[in-house]
Amino acid sequence: MKTSFKLLVLPLAIGALLFAGCGGSDDSSDNNSSADTSTTQSQPADNNANSNGSEAAGGAQTLALAADPSGALAYDKTELSAKPGKVQVDFTNDSPIPHDVKFEDSNGKEIGGTDVITGESATAEIDVKPGTYTFFCSVPGHEAAGMKGTLTVK
Ligand SMILES: [Cu+2]
Structure with a gap:
């Protein structure tokens, strides 16, 4: 019983670690891409920074x-x-x-x-x-x- 429990838990723990790692990198790339597209018009904001005011994207x-x-x-x-x-x-x-x-x-x-x-x-x-x-x-x-x-x- 004990042995089979360990055998079951270990892969789960590794899976959780891998999943957490993926989630972390997904988050950061999500942040980057959403910063580019979150404004209603998805143009590069460089030239519009003035007119758009607060949101300085890119x-x-x-x-x-x-x-x-x-x-x-x-x-x-x-x-x-x-x-x-x-x-x-x-x-x-x-x-x-x-x-x-x-x-x-x-x-x-x-x-x-x-x-x-x-x-x-x-x-x-x-x-x-x-x-x-x-x-x-x-x-x-x-x-x-x-x-x-x-x-x-x-
Ligand atoms: Cu002065």
Whole structure:
């Protein structure tokens, strides 16, 4: 009785392990594919990230950056990081001082940025490759006062 019980249980246990393993990998691939198709229109969302708002599917990345809300000439971060590709930067300036954020590549060429805003938010879209970029506020004197930082892409 004991022996036959073990013989019965062991294959079941192995089967359960195999099944769990399959289930795990199925889950992760399900997540990936459902992220691509869950929006009502099953187009790649890269170009529609703006109009569709909250759901950033596929490779869309969003970074958040804010100016010091009390009016200091500073961002809340001096370092940002992203993966290569399109990056949406949500910039918030809740202070009474006008600010923007501009991005430059390592050659000093501007690749994108926001308008100068006061007491509101703005969005910049940039397309980046692996490397180091700088960001700064273009309002005169602000970058020199410390409104600047580094965006690392890898
Ligand atoms: Cu500024």
